[in-house]
Amino acid sequence: DKEVNNGGDRLICKLSGRRNVVVNDFRGKTLVSIREFYRKDGLQVPSGKGISLSTEQWSALKKNVPAIEEAIKKMESKLR
């Protein structure tokens, strides 16, 4: 689902019922927020549960996607 919500933020994807990835502008800085939202008066309001990454931090995360994948596989193979 792609849509723009009330604050002009861009909702990129839902990760679960309440968890969203949103790209927004905060004082002229672009942020990638991975965050839980709650409903208040029909609006989606960001909760404190989550993290807002600068574009530099997002780039670091993106670069490490393969390493994260590898770590998940290792962790899962230990758990089984």
Place this chain on the structure above:
Amino acid sequence: DKEVNNGGDRLICKLSGRRNVVVNDFRGKTLVSIREFYRKDGLQVPSGKGISLSTEQWSALKKNVPAIEEAIKKMESKLR
């Protein structure tokens, strides 16, 4: 930097001085935590600022990396 910290969690990458991506096991479930840590008695302790994604939520995030990239570009072109 890859290392295993005190709790057996796997530190995947630093996003900033205090922000880390960690893959850990919580009660038999693998979690990808994007979180701020603080130092206490020489140990890295997770703070409440962050989010721990299930592997399903992580997969949803990963699948949406191109959409997030596109949204950042659009946002940055508006800001300039």
